Amino acid sequence: MNPELQGREFPPTRPYLVGREKVREFARAVFATDPINFDVDAARAAGHPDLVAPPTFPVVVQESTLAQLLAEPDAGIDFSRVVHGDQRFTFSRPVFAGDELTATLRVSSVKSLGPHSMVTAESTIVDADGAHVVTATSTLVVRGDE
Amino acid sequence: MASGDTAPDFDAPSFDALSVGDVVAERSFELSRDSLVRYAGASGDFNPIHYRDDVAASVGLPGVIAHGMLTMGLAVQPVVDWAGDPALVADYQVRFTRPVVVDPSEGATVTVSAKVGQLDAEARVARIDLTTTFGGETVLGKAQVRVRFA
Numbered sequence A: 001m002n003p004e005l006q007g008r009e010f011p012p013t014r015p016y017l018v019g020r021e022k023v024r025e026f027a028r029a030v031f032a033t034d035p036i037n038f039d040v041d042a043a044r045a046a047g048h049p050d051l052v053a054p055p056t057f058p059v060v061v062q063e064s065t066l067a068q069l070l071a072e073p074d075a076g077i078d079f080s081r082v083v084h085g086d087q088r089f090t091f092s093r094p095v096f097a098g099d100e101l102t103a104t105l106r107v108s109s110v111k112s113l114g115p116h117s118m119v120t121a122e123s124t125i126v127d128a129d130g131a132h133v134v135t136a137t138s139t140l141v142v143r144g145d146e
Numbered sequence B: 001m002a003s004g005d006t007a008p009d010f011d012a013p014s015f016d017a018l019s020v021g022d023v024v025a026e027r028s029f030e031l032s033r034d035s036l037v038r039y040a041g042a043s044g045d046f047n048p049i050h051y052r053d054d055v056a057a058s059v060g061l062p063g064v065i066a067h068g069m070l071t072m073g074l075a076v077q078p079v080v081d082w083a084g085d086p087a088l089v090a091d092y093q094v095r096f097t098r099p100v101v102v103d104p105s106e107g108a109t110v111t112v113s114a115k116v117g118q119l120d121a122e123a124r125v126a127r128i129d130l131t132t133t134f135g136g137e138t139v140l141g142k143a144q145v146r147v148r149f150a
Helices: A020-029 A040-045 A059-071 B033-043 B053-058 B068-075 B077-083
Strands: A082-091 A100-113 A116-126 A132-142 B023-031 B089-096 B108-120 B125-134 B140-148
Touching: A020 B033, A059 A100, A059 A116, A059 A132, A059 B033, A082 B068, A100 A132, B023 B077, B033 B068, B068 B077, B068 B089, B068 B108, B068 B125, B068 B140, B077 B089, B077 B108, B077 B140
Parallel strands: none
Antiparallel strands: A082 A132, A082 B089, A100 A116, A116 A132, B023 B108, B089 B140, B108 B125, B125 B140
């Protein structure tokens, strides 16, 4: 993998509009049961503007930034050798249905570990006003020849 | 959040009543191949190792495996149910240590136990540590959820 990737920032992704049905679909897929994920009245009764997405929902928005990284011509990342090592979400606020989210990826570190490489990619996700919502951080392990 | 807006069937946990080591939630999840297809559609992750045995075998896996992000996504749910609101999760991190192999007929059972790992009284944040197991082995390492309290 190209060590010069470290510190590289990618252009912001196209805005992602969080739909209610997408929140419900994702919530069902991760076995969520909290009515605040499904029922607008329950979400509003709890003080939220709309349905609250499950904590790992931002991966849907982050995904397009990781696609940018894997497609970077000089990155030298072979997708078939990529293993997801670590994942983290750090919230300023939860994601709500109706949010329009934009993600910007920055490669925070590239490390070699014997034949393998580890790349840590931080996707900063902001709302339509540019205010921070959540940062999604992935560490990908790219297996080399042993 | 407005106080007094409490759901009738739910008592929010009290930060001050928590102690490090308390088990706050436990739940088992039955995963089937259908669960993986459903998650693929919901998340947009259509990597075929999560639904095709031939592709999984060709990359040296013992079988079709669950998306790591599905395991991460379900493992936090017992904590969300305990806290009473997904919006209270301030931070959530995991390390993927072992795959969850989902048998086409038997499926896979993933068990989650959530325990208080640390209490930050000043910030009123509880760190909840998850033990997530499949076939008697943990599949997530350093799985920590930070929950904000009022």
